[in-house]
Structures are given as structure tokens and as C-alpha cells.
Amino acid sequence: MPFGPILLRSFYSRSSVEVGRELLGKVLVHGRTAGIIVETEAYPGGDDRASHSSRGITDRTRVIFGPPGHAYIYFIYGMYECLNIVAEPAGTPGCVLIRAIEPVAGIESMRRRRPSARGVEDLANGPGKLTLAMGITRRQYGADVTRGELVVRAPAEARQIEIVATPRVGITHCADRLLRFVIAGNRFVSK
């Protein structure tokens, strides 16, 4: 493995905003594919009406209220799946949407799964695109990302990163909050 150690559960046991910022630059790994996280969004729950968890515990949102470091994956627009990682201590809702990655391993697999992508920068520069490219589906709903097939690792060598906060994409409620985080100047963020 050309990456650093798997992130510990304590990493995720913080506010969703902190986890959203801290996940930038980390490495998402699924099977043979891997990519550097370059864009995230925080969904704190509670009074944030844009969060799925703001309407309470349902079959879909159950995992968001559980222990941190697990995958919340949901099906949207009849076609796409989006990957979140649960933050906050158990009992408190909150999660982070992974919106884009910079592919670093398994790029041929990603190309096969995303035939409509033109260049490498189009393989996973959006929440629906990255789950397709990496083969992530609702099968891993609730998966523990501190062990197993789907994990997040520290990068091989830490690099200095400049973070920019913007409004979240595609929501109608609370659209003014600056809860989307991107690596400044990175060309793999979504358009």
C-alpha cells in the first residue's frame, strides 16, 4: 500500500464541519481503486433542514445517528448513489458527503465504469460519479470505514493544503451556509 495508516474512529468523532474540512487531502480506498478527497460537504443534522437526518431517525437515516466512521449511502434521482461518512459521537447526527476525488489508483477500472468520462478529471468529479467510478453502492450502507474493503487512509506524505469554504450544491434549504469545502485550485473538484 502506497498510503499511510487507516484513520481511527476518533478522527470521525468530532463535529461534521471539522470532519468535512479534515477529510480533504485524505485517501479514499475501495478495492483496487483509490483517490484523494478534494471536495466535501458537511450535513450537521439538527436544525439544518438540508440534512436528511434533520427529520429524525428512519430506515434510511438510521446510520447517521449511530457511531462515527460508518458509510451513509443513499440513492438519489432514481439513478445515482452518494457516499457520506458519519461524524459526531454516537447518538448525535451528522455526516460528510464526499463530492469529488482525484484518482490515484485503479484508474483503468474507473475508466471502464465511467465510459462517458473524457479525461481523468471527469472520472470522479461529482458525488454520483465517484461512487460509479469506485464501484461503491448501497451494498456498503453502514460499512465501517476504519476496516474492510472501504476505508480512508492518511496520504503517503502530508502536504500543505489551502481550504476554501462555499455554499453547498444542489440544495434548497439553508443554501447560504458555507459548508462545502474544496482544496483551492484543485482541478478535480466538481463543476
Next chain:
DNA sequence: CAATAGATCATCT
């Protein structure tokens, strides 16, 4: 280039 339509279904009202 920008704007828009269409695909397609789990979830919640």
C-alpha cells in the same frame, strides 16, 4: 460557451 430536458425510483407526505 450556457441553458434546459430527460432519465428514473426510493423515500416521505
Next chain:
DNA sequence: GATGATCTATTGC
């Protein structure tokens, strides 16, 4: 029965 944390192809300038 309407909606949605999206993406792609197509149309029009």
C-alpha cells in the same frame, strides 16, 4: 403523488 445532497446529451447562441 411529489420530490430530490445528480449527470448526460442536446439545443441554441
